[in-house]
Amino acid sequence: MRFKKIVALSLLSIAGLLAGTIMPAVASAASNKPIIVGSKNVSESKTVSEIYALALEHEGYKVTRKPNISNNVIFSATQKGEVDVYPDYTGTIVEAYLKKKGTGKSASQMAKLAHDGIQKDGLTTFKYAPGDNRQGVAMPTKDAKKYHITNLSELQKNAKKINFASQGEFEKRADALPEMNKVYGKFDFKSIKDYDVNLLYKIMEQGKAQAAPVSTTDGQLATSKFTLLKDNKNIWPPYNLVPVVNKKAAKSHPKMEQALNKVDAKLTTKQLTDLNKKVNVDGQNYKAVAKNWYNQNIK
Incomplete structure (x- = not known):
């Protein structure tokens, strides 16, 4: 009996050692998998998505870019893991995806509704930007x-x-x-x-x-x-920029949240408007605009 116990304990020890070597390898493989950064088929989404990609690459992550995804598809694509992260808006999440009314809500209230409402879908949000595209x-x-x-x-x-x-x-x-x-x-x-x-x-x-x-x-x-024109009776709720993130991807890439929070903290309404002017009015390439902004504000 004692011999069997010793053998059993030895096998458990070996299993533990193997688990200790295998688990980090699995985690490492997950973190080495490229982060898929998506965007909608509009210039603001493409520009911000490119800024996100640059920030993640700066952290040492490999990035695959997936621009120009249909507005009707991108949310479900992120649920399925076909996209890991993309820029969206608190108001879009609350009103279009969750089918809730945002009128009268503050920016922080809309952000909380968005964050809490998509957890069941395997998604989450990071900190919202001050930039408001309502x-x-x-x-x-x-x-x-x-x-x-x-x-x-x-x-x-x-x-x-x-x-x-x-x-x-x-x-x-x-x-x-x-x-x-x-x-x-x-x-x-x-x-x-x-x-x-x-x-x-x-x-x-x-x-x-x-x-x-x-x-x-x-x-x-x-x-x-x-x-x-000023909406002086506040009928339209805030639509603050916010990254929508697949929770598995966020867990596999722990530096993602800090990197994107740093970016979004700088993206004010004026900054977004200026970025859009460069692309839509001045005719500049969105990737060049994103890179210049990133180098001036983050890097």
């Missing part, structure tokens, strides 16, 4: 000055003088023009016409419309040609 309405600056309009209340009072350019859904979506009508009073615009979303600024510049829905980090808003 819904907005803009006007050509010359028209805003002409009609003395600085906010949505003043736009509502002058709506009969304003041709409004939509992108086909703004006047129908419950959280868009219907919500404006509900909170500010009916916007009785002179006309509402639908255009391609990529042409809205050009339509305003050509004088065919005097107002249009925008995102608050659009590069055109960094120029003096356009004025973003």
Whole structure:
């Protein structure tokens, strides 16, 4: 019996030694696997995604870039592990993925809702950026000055003088023009016409419309040609930039969180707007813009 115990203990010891050598090897293999950094098919997402990739490479990680993923696919792709991390927005997570209403919520409340809500999907978020790409309405600056309009209340009072350019859904979506009508009073615009979303600024510049829905980090808003109107009754919730991360990938790459938190801490609304201006207005390559920003702000 004693001999059997000794043999059993010896086998356990050997198993323990083997486990001690195998487990680090497994962990090492996981950490050596490239981090797949994805982006949506819009310039802001591609630029920020490239900044994320540069930050992770600086930490010594191998990175595989997967740009231009459909907005309808990228969240589920990250759940499946086809993407490890990509930039999204707290508001998108809460309102589009979790189907919850964000109106009246603060930036920190939206971030918590987003973080907690996706844990069940095998996903998590890191710290959110101060940069806020929420819904907005803009006007050509010359028209805003002409009609003395600085906010949505003043736009509502002058709506009969304003041709409004939509992108086909703004006047129908419950959280868009219907919500404006509900909170500010009916916007009785002179006309509402639908255009391609990529042409809205050009339509305003050509004088065919005097107002249009925008995102608050659009590069055109960094120029003096356009004025973003203040949502003075706060109908639109914060859409702060935040990385969406596959939890297994985060665990396998422990330096990922610190690296991306360092980046996002610097990405203010102004910084995002300036990055978008360089790409969408000035015509610069998003990878070059991302690299220059990273070298100036992080490296």
